Amino acid sequence: MEELVNLQNVISAILYSMIGCIGFAIAFKILDIVTPNDLWHEILEEHNNALAILIGSIAIGMSIIISAAIKG
Numbered sequence: 001m002e003e004l005v006n007l008q009n010v011i012s013a014i015l016y017s018m019i020g021c022i023g024f025a026i027a028f029k030i031l032d033i034v035t036p037n038d039l040w041h042e043i044l045e046e047h048n049n050a051l052a053i054l055i056g057s058i059a060i061g062m063s064i065i066i067s068a069a070i071k072g
Contacts, residue, residue: 020066
């Protein structure tokens with residue numbers, strides 16, 4: 001009988017996902033360190049929508065780069 005799911009592919013997908021999440025968290029923390037103000041304070045308490053949109057677009061860009069690096 002043929003296997004429905006290849007266990008090696010599942011483990012690889014989980015491992016690459018974890019690597020990607022860790023890489024994204026590190027990149028986001030570096031971004032938070034190099035900016036002059038506290039990002040979460042500005043977004044949540046000061047309601048700075050422009051900063052929220054900017055950080056969101058940077059997060060999407062970092063995700064695309066990390067995904068391409070892992071897939072590559």
